[in-house]
Amino acid sequence: MPLPKEMPRSLQKSPKKPKDKEEIRVVLNRYVVEKKLGSGNFGTAYLVRDMKTKTADGEWKVLKEISVGDLAPDETVGAMHEAKLLSKLEHPGIVKFHDSFLEKENFCIVTEFCEGGDLDNVSSEYRKRNTTPAPEQVMEWFIQLLLAVQHMHERKVLHRDLKAKNIFMKNNVIKVGDFGISRILMGTSDMATTFTGTPYYMSPEVLKHEGYNSKSDIWSIGCILYELCCLKHAFEGQSLMAVMYKIVEGKTPSLPDTYPKELNDILARILMKDPAKRPSAADLLTTPYIAKQIEALKIKMSDMKITVSVNKMHAQAEAQDIKQALLEKQKLGDMRREQEMHLTPRERMRIRKQQKAEEEARRLKVAAFVQYNENQRRQSETRHSQFRSSIDVTKAGPPPTSQTAWSSVSGIHQHNLYNIPNLSVLHEHTREQPLQNESLYLTADEHPPVRPITSFEPSHRDFDEQPIPTLANKGNKEKAPYQRSFSDDGPRLRSSSTGQLEEKAAAGRNAKSKLRSRSDSGDDKLRSSSDSGTSSSGATDSPRRDMLEIADDDIPEDPRMAETFYTLHEDFESSGSSVEEDLSYGSDGEFDGEDDFGALANYMQSALDLTAADNTTVSDDTVSDAFGPAVRDTKIRNMRTQCEKALGKDTFRKVYRYLKDTRFGGNNETIDEVDLMNGLRKYVTNPSDCFIVDQLLFLEEQAKIGQA
Numbered sequence: 167m168p169l170p171k172e173m174p175r176s177l178q179k180s181p182k183k184p185k186d187k188e189e190i191r192v193v194l195n196r197y198v199v200e201k202k203l204g205s206g207n208f209g210t211a212y213l214v215r216d217m218k219t220k221t222a223d224g225e226w227k228v229l230k231e232i233s234v235g236d237l238a239p240d241e242t243v244g245a246m247h248e249a250k251l252l253s254k255l256e257h258p259g260i261v262k263f264h265d266s267f268l269e270k271e272n273f274c275i276v277t278e279f280c281e282g283g284d285l286d287n288v289s290s291e292y293r294k295r296n297t298t299p300a301p302e303q304v305m306e307w308f309i310q311l312l313l314a315v316q317h318m319h320e321r322k323v324l325h326r327d328l329k330a331k332n333i334f335m336k337n338n339v340i341k342v343g344d345f346g347i348s349r350i351l352m353g354t355s356d357m358a359t360t361f362t363g364t365p366y367y368m369s370p371e372v373l374k375h376e377g378y379n380s381k382s383d384i385w386s387i388g389c390i391l392y393e394l395c396c397l398k399h400a401f402e403g404q405s406l407m408a409v410m411y412k413i414v415e416g417k418t419p420s421l422p423d424t425y426p427k428e429l430n431d432i433l434a435r436i437l438m439k440d441p442a443k444r445p446s447a448a449d450l451l452t453t454p455y456i457a458k459q460i461e462a463l464k465i466k467m468s469d470m471k472i473t474v475s476v477n478k479m480h481a482q483a484e485a486q487d488i489k490q491a492l493l494e495k496q497k498l499g500d501m502r503r504e505q506e507m508h509l510t511p512r513e514r515m516r517i518r519k520q521q522k523a524e525e526e527a528r529r530l531k532v533a534a535f536v537q538y539n540e541n542q543r544r545q546s547e548t549r550h551s552q553f554r555s556s557i558d559v560t561k562a563g564p565p566p567t568s569q570t571a572w573s574s575v576s577g578i579h580q581h582n583l584y585n586i587p588n589l590s591v592l593h594e595h596t597r598e599q600p601l602q603n604e605s606l607y608l609t610a611d612e613h614p615p616v617r618p619i620t621s622f623e624p625s626h627r628d629f630d631e632q633p634i635p636t637l638a639n640k641g642n643k644e645k646a647p648y649q650r651s652f653s654d655d656g657p658r659l660r661s662s663s664t665g666q667l668e669e670k671a672a673a674g675r676n677a678k679s680k681l682r683s684r685s686d687s688g689d690d691k692l693r694s695s696s697d698s699g700t701s702s703s704g705a706t707d708s709p710r711r712d713m714l715e716i717a718d719d720d721i722p723e724d725p726r727m728a729e730t731f732y733t734l735h736e737d738f739e740s741s742g743s744s745v746e747e748d749l750s751y752g753s754d755g756e757f758d759g760e761d762d763f764g765a766l767a768n769y770m771q772s773a774l775d776l777t778a779a780d781n782t783t784v785s786d787d788t789v790s791d792a793f794g795p796a797v798r799d800t801k802i803r804n805m806r807t808q809c810e811k812a813l814g815k816d817t818f819r820k821v822y823r824y825l826k827d828t829r830f831g832g833n834n835e836t837i838d839e840v841d842l843m844n845g846l847r848k849y850v851t852n853p854s855d856c857f858i859v860d861q862l863l864f865l866e867e868q869a870k871i872g873q874a
């Protein structure tokens with residue numbers, strides 16, 4: 167089976183091995199299930215390949231399966247119709263809803279795949295590093311979020327479950343997932359949708375059963391904004407009740423001083439307890455402070471679109487040459503394997519050493535990339551603190567007016583979940599920028615030992631143009647602009663993927679030529695050819711080539727001893743990725759980031775064109791509640807499983823009983839939360855571990871009310 171392009175690196179931990187036939191699951195004769203992404207409250211999400219797309223190896227998508235039970239087709243007509251409507255909505259900030267269908271007892275939704283993970287992952291990454299996103303970064307995400315939400319609210323589609331886990335990153339663009347899905351899954355009756363399972367983003371009016379409207383989505387955006395700045399929930403508490411109480415009655419939290427006062431003021435407006443006083447998305451977009459930021463961001467997006475376009479052209483123009491070279495490489499590989507059967511141990515050793523060197527070069531590049539990201543982050547922090555001091559100095563001074571104001575995005579911002587260098591990494595620097603570190607390709611002296619990575623400061627361009635040539639970094643390779651086509655003049659030191667592939671192909675040509683020489687004139691001829699560095703392709707002086715040269719002294723001259731030596735070193739791995747793998751990125755330079763940036767820039771312009779603040783509150787119409795009861799059951803079942811997993815079956819049973827009796831035992835006395843928490847200490851060390859059990863109990867109560 168051909169390997170698809172753009173497979174996220176983290177999804178390829180184990181070496182490629184062919185799947186057994188029975189292991190392969192294909193849904194609807196179309197979606198090949200590749201990996202489980204995770205399970206949420208509603209169902210399970212899988213990474214799939216859609217085989218009905220124009221690329222031979224399919225397009226990556228996400229398939230979500232939600233158990234809805236055995237429903238008669240006429241019961242689901244309304245919901246299916248609603249789902250079809252959602253698939254017609256397009257916005258760069260919304261996860262594209264591709265398809266939906268019923269399969270067996272599942273309602274399936276197929277959406278766009280976002281390789282950067284969700285904002286919850288992003289927050290944890292920042293937490294791990296003990297740092298927070300730069301204000302410009304938060305602003306950029308916040309504006310993208312507002313644009314997406316405004317687009318949907320204008321079309322009377324509410325989200326109903328906005329949370330960090332539902333906001334994804336793709337090529338540095340924020341994408342809101344599951345827009346409109348809650349309504350299909352849960353219906354719109356207040357009781358059914360009051361408690362989504364996660365209390366942190368729920369608005370006071372929803373908790374008070376006063377109905378859900380567009381302002382409730384806005385409240386959730388406020389909670390997300392706070393979370394991005396502070397890396398914790400806006401309303402926190404040890405128990406579910408404590409959180410709910412804070413939402414309904416508590417003080418509005420404010421941002422740390424490190425964030426602009428204007429942003430804090432905006433947050434305060436968003437987190438107004440009274441939904442009527444809360445701004446709409448359009449209202450927020452026309453706020454002067456935000457409008458000024460949009461102006462700067464729009465320029466940045468337009469620039470990115472142009473850069474991506476240019477790089478795409480390069481990629482397309484050169485794809486053919488790369489394809490050709492890779493085919494050659496494949497052929498040479500085959501030939502080499504064949505010829506190896508007849509090689510002397512020393513020759514075999516030579517080839518394996520060459521492979522080993524290539525492998526090591528790749529490993530170093532991965533390490534260098536990680537270091538690069540770390541450097542980026544540090545630089546960003548420096549810029550960030552400079553930015554902050556400039557804010558302190560100018561306070562009410564003018565906002566950034568050009569893309570340079572936005573260039574201080576953080577390292578983490580430029581780094582997606584799957585470690586695929588994203589667009590800002592790839593394209594922020596111009597092509598004319600000199601290479602800062604040519605020595606990414608090792609010289610014979612440097613290999614081994616490995617150079618200390620700490621002293622390594624590759625430029626953007628290094629990673630732009632030197633993707634690691636393994637399947638694992640296909641995403642990177644695909645986006646890399648291929649610098650120029652293959653030339654006939656053999657291998658040379660080049661800082662581009664093309665250059666690297668070129669060298670590989672040329673190295674292969676050299677090997678071929680050596681093999682030919684050997685069969686023509688014996689071993690001596692082969693050695694003299696390699697010693698002098700000449701080859702059929704005419705390459706003579708490449709440091710890369712030097713690196714690949716073998717220290718012949720290592721190999722015993724005696725053929726039997728050499729054979730033993732060779733056997734002992736059998737663990738040298740083959741370095742070549744298959745031509746199929748390599749071709750899948752080389753032959754198709756397609757990348758939709760360009761469209762996203764362009765479209766975002768257009769939406770930003772539209773936002774700037776909004777003149778009057780529009781503070782309309784939108785409610786959505788009722789929709790058939792076909793899936794509602796089954797989905798509620800599924801949700802409860804899933805949450806119960808999560809509880810058992812978190813606490814262990816036995817502890818869960820005891821905690822569940824205790825909480826149920828205390829909260830809903832019929833005794834109408836007011837519950838003292840502190841006493842309740844202390845009571846939990848009988849079963850668990852940390853009472854807040856039982857939060858999830860409280861959530862389950864609430865879901866169950868809601869379901870009962872819904873049924874009544």
Ligand SMILES: Nc1ncnc2c1ncn2[C@@H]1O[C@H](COP(=O)(O)OP(=O)(O)OP(=O)(O)O)[C@@H](O)[C@H]1O
Binds near residue numbers: 204278280
């Ligand atoms: N479009 C997507 N692109 C990439 N990853 C996704 C996508 N949709 C979901 N995931 C990932 O799949 C996993 C399960 O997602 P799912 O939406 O089913 O649950 P959830 O968001 O965790 O919870 P809930 O069901 O309450 O929304 C999560 O880790 C999520 O990040």
